Amino acid sequence: MKQEILLRVENLNKVFTIGSIFSRVRIRAVNNVNFEIGNSEIFTLAGESGSGKTTVAKIILGFLEPTSGKILYKGKDISELQKDRAKDLLRKEVQAVFQNPFETFNPLRRVSNYLMETVKNFGISERPEEVIESALNLVGLTWNEVKDKYPSEFSGGQLQRISIARSLLTNPTLLVADEPVSMVDASLRMSIVNLFKDLKEKRGVSVLYITHDLATAYYVSDRIAIMFRGEIVEIGSVEKVLMDPKHPYTMLLKESIPEPDPKKKWTKDIKILTLEEEEYQMKGCKFISRCPYRMEKCKNPVPDVEVDDRLVKCYLYT
Incomplete structure (x- = not known):
């Protein structure tokens, strides 16, 4: 049975203009990105810093306006939902977890105040402490551990x-997220990702x-999508993409993961990829300068090619 689509991203583009009025440069931070997330699914956007992952997230959350393209939530354009009376419902159903928790909470305010205000602002329950206790228990904490404490009194x-x-x-x-x-x-990473799995399996x-x-x-x-310089270069099931990568950039990412086996030492240098403006301006493959398989036609716009039940943006498979 086909999975119902919860969120669909269609032809999403975001262009930033940087520099002075006399030397402006347009950076296409997100370039024609397409993906969808089904109900009760964990979908990953992966890639190095500066690949456009967070920009996509900010557009979904309404923090940034897209240059073009659209995002559909339950079949409705999210930009329209953010304007009318459905805005509160959207905020309730789509929540965010950010990278730095110390930026999430004001150091001068008690953490418990944020929790109480969230319950009251959304009219969730007449017994806020019970609802908060239940949510905290899911992440291994209790209301008594949190009540009346400031952010500085907690670890990251x-x-x-x-x-x-x-x-x-x-x-x-x-x-x-x-x-x-x-x-x-490292000891807490698995508890957090296990929590995401539990939320998917037990709460949908x-x-x-x-x-x-x-x-x-x-x-x-x-499923997973690998991003590079604002584009998705490979997308498919996590098993296929990470265990048998097809795009040269995905191959490089996999090679860069150290294995806890002294017999499997790195035999060559892994180049650290740097942010270069010209790579964002390229019409063809943005990985061309580092790709061992590059061809002349890679300078042209690269199509998405279906290979072994995943899409790969690479001329190797055309």
């Missing part, structure tokens, strides 16, 4: 779990998981 991992609990208070349908484990230690929550950590992406995701 605890504060991130409180941030997730806050997002769960509205009983969301879609959780947009932007690098949610990048600032917590869909998750847009944004990360550069392919290990947690492989563990938690159903």
Whole structure:
């Protein structure tokens, strides 16, 4: 049975203009991005810093306006939903978890105040403490541990779990998690990604998981899209994309993951990819300068090619 689509991103583009009035440069941070997220699915956007992942998330959440393209939530244009009376419902059903929990909470305000206000503002319950206790229990905390405390009294991992609990208070349908484990230690990363799996399996929550950590992406995701310089270069099931990558950039990402086996040492240098403006301006493949398989036709716009049940933006398979 075909999975029902919760969120659909169609031909999404975002162009930023940088520089002075005499030397402006247009950076296409998101270039013709297409993907969809089904009900009760964990979908990952992965790639290095500057690949456009967070920009896509900000557009979905309404923090940025797209240059062109559209986003459909439950079949309706999200830009229209953000304008009319459905705005509150959208905010309730689509919640966010950000990378740095210390930026989420004002250091001069008690964390418990944020939780109480969320419950009251959305009219969730006449017994806010019970609802908050339930959400905190999901992330391994209690109301007594949180009540009347300031952000500085918590570790980064605890504060991130409180941030997730806050997002769960509205009983969301879609959780947009932007690098949610990048600032917590290794012992807590698995507890957070396991929480996402539990939310999907027990509550039917869909998750847009944004990360550069392919290990947690492989563990938690159903499907994955690899982004490079604003474009999705490979998209498909996480098993196929990460275990048998087809795009040269995905291959490079996989090679860069260290394995805990002394017999499998790196045999060559892994180049650190740098942000270069000209690569954003290219009409063809933006990976061409580093690709060992580059061809002359790679300078032309590259089509999406279906290869082994996934889409790959590469001329190798045309």
